Structure formats: C-alpha cells, structure tokens
Amino acid sequence: MSRTTPAHVDRRVILFILCLAVLIAQVDTSVVNLAVHAIGIGLHAPLPALQWVVDGYNLSYAALLMTGGTLADLLGRRRVLQVGAAVFVLGSLLAGLAPTIAVLIAGRVLAGVGAALLLPASLALIRVIWADPHERAHAIGVWAGTNGAALAIGPTLGGWLIQTVGWRSVFLLIVPIGLAVLLWAPRVIPESRDAQGRRVDLPGQWFGGLFLAALAVAAIAHRLLWPAVGVALPAALLFVRAERRTGGGAMIPLPLLRNARLAMANGVAMAMTFGMYGVLFLLPLSWLRGGVLNATGAGLALLPMSLAFVALSHRSGPWSKRFGARPMMALGMALIGAGIAVLAFSHAGQRLGLAEAGLFLTGVGMALNTGPVLATAVAAVEPARAGTASAMVNTARMVGATLGVGVLGSVFASASRMATGFGLAMAAGAAVVFAGALLAVSTGA
The missing domain is CATH 1.20.1250.20 (MFS general substrate transporter like domains)
Incomplete structure (x- = not known):
C-alpha cells in the first residue's frame, strides 16, 4: 500500500470533505425528483424524457460503481475522489445550462459517472485513514448519516430554489460544493492506493453496463422493448462468460454470484x-x-x-x-x-x-x-x-x-x-x- 500524508492532518476536516462528497451526490438525487415537472415545462419534454433525466444518472452510477472502487485502489483514492468531483461538477454545469432536454440528460449521465468515482473513493479513504475499528465505525456512521441529512435538506432547499430561482439552480448549486471537494482534498487528504491483485475488468464492465442499459431502455421505451430484451439476454450471458474467464480478478467473481x-x-x-x-x-x-x-x-x-x-x-x-x-x-x-x-x-x-x-x-x-x-x-x-x-x-x-x-x-x-x-x-x-x-x-x- 502506498500512502503520502500531508503534515498536520486534521481528520475532522478530512471527514467533512468526504461527507461533502456524499452530500452532493445524494442531494442532487433527491432534488431532481422535485425539478422534473418544471424541467418538462421549461424544455417541452415528455414523460419518457423526464424519466431519463433521473435514470441517466442512476444508470451510469450503477453501471460504473464497482469499477469506480477498483480505479480508486489502482490509481489512488484521493486522485479518483478529485476526478469524480471534477466530473460531477462538469455534469452539473452541463445540466444547469442545458438548452435542450438531450443535453440535460447527457449532463445527468456525466454526473452519475462522477458519483460512481466519488462514493467508493470516499468510503475507501475512511477505511484507510481511520485505522482503529471503533474510530472507523464512528467515521463511517457520520459518513452514512450524511445520506439521511441529504434526504431532509435536498427536497426542502430544492423546492424553495425551484420556486424562487428556477429549476436550473438545483444543478448549479452543486458546482461550488463540488469545487470545494476538488480543491480542498489535495491539501489535507493523504493519498493511498493498493494495486496488489487488482485490475480493471474491461469485458465485465462492458457487458455488465450493456445489460443494465438494455434493461433501462426496456423499462422506459415500450417500442424498443423486444430489441432491448434481445440485447440484454446475450449481454448477461457474455458477462457471466467474461467473469468466468477472468477468474479471481473479475469485477464480480462467480462464487459471489452463487x-x-x-x-x-x-x-x-x-x-x-x-x-x-x-x-x-x-x-x-x-x-x-x-x-x-x-x-x-x-x-x-x-x-x-x-x-x-x-x-x-x-x-x-x-x-x-x-x-x-x-x-x-x-x-x-x-x-x-x-x-x-x-x-x-x-x-x-x-x-x-x-x-x-x-x-x-x-x-x-x-x-x-x-x-x-x-x-x-x-x-x-x-x-x-x-x-x-x-x-x-x-x-x-x-x-x-x-x-x-x-x-x-x-x-x-x-x-x-x-x-x-x-x-x-x-x-x-x-x-x-x-x-x-x-x-x-x-x-x-
């Protein structure tokens, strides 16, 4: 394991930054549900497009979450945290300034990619920095409690912003918080990585992501139901085959599937x-x-x-x-x-x-x-x-x-x-x- 620790690290500040990473991902999720009605009016979007505003984020987050954790171990947890924050900020900017619903959905997909990098890296950093099990349990409790706080803060603040400023504000609100994580992290968070026995499972990622995307299309676009099912079934079979071939380095080893x-x-x-x-x-x-x-x-x-x-x-x-x-x-x-x-x-x-x-x-x-x-x-x-x-x-x-x-x-x-x-x-x-x-x-x- 490689670790570089800045001098005079205050773990309370580190925990605050890691909680900010959770906050931007969870507040964003809870607020968007309130904004979809205003988005539909403002961008003349039908209900299926509004479903993609929510599911574009959920899908990219789900598809890349496991690879995000692997990348954090391989490339450095702090580095991946910063990259995730940067990608999240770009996605939020794109969504907040979107001239069309297609651009807004693209921004949401990009934000989901950022979340898939942010969340695993932040939790991995807690596991590394808090060595004592009792202290680590407390830190994880605070980190997890941020999810609950986001559920309370997001709808209340988001509803007021939508009503007074407009729906674009709920995306742009995330930008300064994301920038704070991006710029503050290298000053106080120690870098760590553990690449031993780890590698990115590209075939598993590709076929797993294709399977999830096909499921989402089947759920939302009825006219594409059977073509989507026709993609999902082979993708699932190819995913299992790829994981069997990869063995112990698989994204999801077969013993876990059983x-x-x-x-x-x-x-x-x-x-x-x-x-x-x-x-x-x-x-x-x-x-x-x-x-x-x-x-x-x-x-x-x-x-x-x-x-x-x-x-x-x-x-x-x-x-x-x-x-x-x-x-x-x-x-x-x-x-x-x-x-x-x-x-x-x-x-x-x-x-x-x-x-x-x-x-x-x-x-x-x-x-x-x-x-x-x-x-x-x-x-x-x-x-x-x-x-x-x-x-x-x-x-x-x-x-x-x-x-x-x-x-x-x-x-x-x-x-x-x-x-x-x-x-x-x-x-x-x-x-x-x-x-x-x-x-x-x-x-x-």
Missing part, C-alpha cells in the same frame, strides 16, 4: 429502491401537475419520509443484533410496501393525509431495512471480499432505482387519468416491495 445470502440481500435492496424511487419520482410530479402543491410545498411534504429515516436509521444496528437481520429486513420491507400501498389510495397525492401517512411508513421501513441489508451483504462473504460485496449491494440498490423510475413511470403514463395511473404504479411498486419482504423471510440470513 452466494445465496448475498443474492438475497441484493434482491431485497433492489426491491426496496424499486418502490422507493418510484414514489420519489411520481409523487412530487403528481402534486405539481395536479396543482395540489407548489415546489416548496412538495419539498416540505416529503419530509415525513426523510425525518423518519433519519430518526430511526441509527437504531437498526442494535435492533438487528437483538431480533436478527432477517426479521428486521422483512419488517422493514413490509412497512415500505404498506406505505406505498397507502399512497395508492391517496388519489395521486391529493388526499394529503393519506400521502403523508404513506410517506411516514415508507421512511420507517427504509430505516429498519437499510442497515441490515448492507450488513447482511458484507457478512455473507469472507473479509477479503467485503468491499466487493458492499459495492454489489449498492449497485443493486441503484439498479432497483433505475428500474423503479422506468417501470413505474411507464405504468403511470399508460393510464388515461393521472389518479388511475398513479394508483396502478403504486400498487405495482408495493407488490415488488412485498415480494422483497417474502424473499427476506424465505432465505436464511
């Missing part, structure tokens, strides 16, 4: 974000299209979900140890499914009391489920593969998010009335989440 506990955790994580991201995309859009709330009001109305998650997520670890990871996952998924089912009866969010109750239940379920899912994924493999398992479950989460926005958005658009489409989409989302709860119950954890 690991039942890891597969269960990935399936539960995917089902959770399928429903959750579908809600976060369609509920604000329905509020704004129906004139129920303005952007500021919609941002505030999303708070029950984020506040419930922030308030309870730190308890999921102790409760998981006391009651078991599998019951916690099953209960969490059941509550998320119940919350989305309640939303299905909210008449496209017009019955605000029902909508708020559904969001609260969803947030509680997310808090109970997220920690045990991540812990189960890491515990399902030997310590040497913990990083790969962590990257796999986070990739599964983003794949679920991509498909949730694509599939549920298409269900929403297929109905002649907005309330009918919303109810059908939420019913489908709840069904997938309940299936995830059954998966947690039926598979040993």
Whole structure:
C-alpha cells in the first residue's frame, strides 16, 4: 500500500470533505425528483424524457460503481475522489445550462459517472485513514448519516430554489460544493492506493453496463422493448462468460454470484429502491401537475419520509443484533410496501393525509431495512471480499432505482387519468416491495 500524508492532518476536516462528497451526490438525487415537472415545462419534454433525466444518472452510477472502487485502489483514492468531483461538477454545469432536454440528460449521465468515482473513493479513504475499528465505525456512521441529512435538506432547499430561482439552480448549486471537494482534498487528504491483485475488468464492465442499459431502455421505451430484451439476454450471458474467464480478478467473481445470502440481500435492496424511487419520482410530479402543491410545498411534504429515516436509521444496528437481520429486513420491507400501498389510495397525492401517512411508513421501513441489508451483504462473504460485496449491494440498490423510475413511470403514463395511473404504479411498486419482504423471510440470513 502506498500512502503520502500531508503534515498536520486534521481528520475532522478530512471527514467533512468526504461527507461533502456524499452530500452532493445524494442531494442532487433527491432534488431532481422535485425539478422534473418544471424541467418538462421549461424544455417541452415528455414523460419518457423526464424519466431519463433521473435514470441517466442512476444508470451510469450503477453501471460504473464497482469499477469506480477498483480505479480508486489502482490509481489512488484521493486522485479518483478529485476526478469524480471534477466530473460531477462538469455534469452539473452541463445540466444547469442545458438548452435542450438531450443535453440535460447527457449532463445527468456525466454526473452519475462522477458519483460512481466519488462514493467508493470516499468510503475507501475512511477505511484507510481511520485505522482503529471503533474510530472507523464512528467515521463511517457520520459518513452514512450524511445520506439521511441529504434526504431532509435536498427536497426542502430544492423546492424553495425551484420556486424562487428556477429549476436550473438545483444543478448549479452543486458546482461550488463540488469545487470545494476538488480543491480542498489535495491539501489535507493523504493519498493511498493498493494495486496488489487488482485490475480493471474491461469485458465485465462492458457487458455488465450493456445489460443494465438494455434493461433501462426496456423499462422506459415500450417500442424498443423486444430489441432491448434481445440485447440484454446475450449481454448477461457474455458477462457471466467474461467473469468466468477472468477468474479471481473479475469485477464480480462467480462464487459471489452463487452466494445465496448475498443474492438475497441484493434482491431485497433492489426491491426496496424499486418502490422507493418510484414514489420519489411520481409523487412530487403528481402534486405539481395536479396543482395540489407548489415546489416548496412538495419539498416540505416529503419530509415525513426523510425525518423518519433519519430518526430511526441509527437504531437498526442494535435492533438487528437483538431480533436478527432477517426479521428486521422483512419488517422493514413490509412497512415500505404498506406505505406505498397507502399512497395508492391517496388519489395521486391529493388526499394529503393519506400521502403523508404513506410517506411516514415508507421512511420507517427504509430505516429498519437499510442497515441490515448492507450488513447482511458484507457478512455473507469472507473479509477479503467485503468491499466487493458492499459495492454489489449498492449497485443493486441503484439498479432497483433505475428500474423503479422506468417501470413505474411507464405504468403511470399508460393510464388515461393521472389518479388511475398513479394508483396502478403504486400498487405495482408495493407488490415488488412485498415480494422483497417474502424473499427476506424465505432465505436464511
């Protein structure tokens, strides 16, 4: 391992920078869901294009997340963190200044690439810099807590910005924060790398990315459904073949693909974000299209979900140890499914009391489920593969998010009335989440 440490390093400052890296990625995600209605009006974009505004980011993030972690180990974690921040800034600038919806989608894809470099590098730096396990656990807790803070800050701040300044501001807001990470990091963060036994799995990356892209196209563009399926199936087979040939240096070694506990955790994580991201995309859009709330009001109305998650997520670890990871996952998924089912009866969010109750239940379920899912994924493999398992479950989460926005958005658009489409989409989302709860119950954890 190579490491160069600046003099007088303050680890609190380092942790603050690494948390900023998480913040820009997560705030960006939560804010864009509020902005899609205004983007559609401003750039005359139909619903499928708005789905790509969200899924362009999710897809590039999911497809490159595991390679981002490998590049951090090979080229230097601080260097990759800086590159990720630079790419994220460029993507945000392109989105914020976009003259057309196609340029905006391109900016979102670029921002997703930046996130796929930023997030693994920031977590890897915590693992290296905080050598003591207890101190590291605290640092990771603060780092992970930034996700919850972003869920609360993003919609509230974003709604106000959209209402007062315009939708472009939610992208441009990220630029100074990203520049702070880019310019501040080399001054205080020690460089480290560990290239031993690591290399970029280009065939696995290519075929895996092609498979995910084909799935996203199939979910969003109905007229391209069968051609996309025709690409996805061979890509999946070629991915497995490439990983078998690569052996121990594969992006996802075949033994991990055959690991039942890891597969269960990935399936539960995917089902959770399928429903959750579908809600976060369609509920604000329905509020704004129906004139129920303005952007500021919609941002505030999303708070029950984020506040419930922030308030309870730190308890999921102790409760998981006391009651078991599998019951916690099953209960969490059941509550998320119940919350989305309640939303299905909210008449496209017009019955605000029902909508708020559904969001609260969803947030509680997310808090109970997220920690045990991540812990189960890491515990399902030997310590040497913990990083790969962590990257796999986070990739599964983003794949679920991509498909949730694509599939549920298409269900929403297929109905002649907005309330009918919303109810059908939420019913489908709840069904997938309940299936995830059954998966947690039926598979040993």
